[in-house]
Amino acid sequence: GAVVSQHPSWVICKSGTSVKIECRSLDFQATTMFWYRQFPKQSLMLMATSNEGSKATYEQGVEKDKFLINHASLTLSTLTVTSAHPEDSSFYICSAIRLLSPQETQYFGPGTRLLVL
Amino acid sequence: AQSVAQPEDQVNVAEGNPLTVKCTYSVSGNPYLFWYVQYPNRGLQFLLKYITGDNLVKGSYGFEAEFNKSQTSFHLKKPSALVSDSALYFCAVRDVERTDKLIFGTGTRLQVFP
Numbered sequence: 001g002a003v004v005s006q007h008p009s010w011v012i013c014k015s016g017t018s019v020k021i022e023c024r025s026l027d028f029q030a031t032t033m034f035w036y037r038q039f040p041k042q043s044l045m046l047m048a049t050s051n052e053g054s055k056a057t058y059e060q061g062v063e064k065d066k067f068l069i070n071h072a073s074l075t076l077s078t079l080t081v082t083s084a085h086p087e088d089s090s091f092y093i094c095s096a097i098r099l100l101s102p103q104e105t106q107y108f109g110p111g112t113r114l115l116v117l
Numbered sequence: 118a119q120s121v122a123q124p125e126d127q128v129n130v131a132e133g134n135p136l137t138v139k140c141t142y143s144v145s146g147n148p149y150l151f152w153y154v155q156y157p158n159r160g161l162q163f164l165l166k167y168i169t170g171d172n173l174v175k176g177s178y179g180f181e182a183e184f185n186k187s188q189t190s191f192h193l194k195k196p197s198a199l200v201s202d203s204a205l206y207f208c209a210v211r212d213v214e215r216t217d218k219l220i221f222g223t224g225t226r227l228q229v230f231p
Contacts, residue, residue, distance in 0.1 A: 044207070106219060108160035111160045
C-alpha cells in the first residue's frame with residue numbers, strides 16, 4: 001500500500017509553454033502533498049506544501065505565480081509550471097502524507113523529468 | 118537551523134562486503150532521522166527511521182542504521198552489499214518547527230561492484 005503516482009514521467013516542451021504535472025495517491029487519502037525539485041547530483045529542494053482545499057504554502061524563493069499548485073481532492077495534487085523556460089528543466093518529485101499516519105512518513109512518487117527547449 | 122550532512126559523494130564497495138553510508142545531523146532537541154533510497158529516474162523509497170528507543174534501527178532490504186547521540190551520527194549499514202543496492206541514498210531529518218517537513222542531505226551514491 002501507500003503508492004503515489006506521477007504523470008507524466010517525462011515531458012519535453014517549448015520555452016514559453018505551460019506544463020501540468022499530476023501527483024496521485026492511488027490507495028490512500030493524503031492530507032498533505034509536497035512538491036520537490038531535484039537538480040543533478042543535488043538534494044531534494046522542497047518547493048511547496050499543499051493541503052486539500054486550501055492554498056499551497058511555498059518555500060522561500062519559490063515563485064508561486066510560476067509554479068501553480070492545486071490540491072483539488074485528497075488524492076490529487078497538480079503542479080503547473082507556467083511559461084516554462086530552460087532553467088525550469090529539472091526532476092520534479094511529489095510526496096504525500098497518508099491520512100491518520102505519522103506526519104513524518106512521506107510516500108514519494110516516481111518523479112517527472114521536465115525538459116524545456 | 119537543523120541540517121544533515123552526508124560527507125561522501127560516493128561510496129564504492131565490493132559485493133558481499135559490508136557497507137556504511139555516513140550521515141551526521143545538527144538538530145536542537147531530539148532528532149527524527151530517516152534514510153531514503155533513490156534508484157535512477159525514480160522517486161524516493163523509505164528505508165528506515167529513528168524516532169526513539171533502540172539506537173540500532175532495522176529497515177527494508179536488510180539495511181540498518183545506528184543512532185549515535187554523542188557523535189550526532191546516523192550511519193546507514195548493511196552487512197553484505199548486493200549489486201542491486203547501487204543507488205542514491207539520502208539521509209533526512211524532520212524539521213523541528215514543522216513536523217511534516219523533511220530536510221534532506223545532499224545524497225551519497227553507492228556503487229556496489231560485482
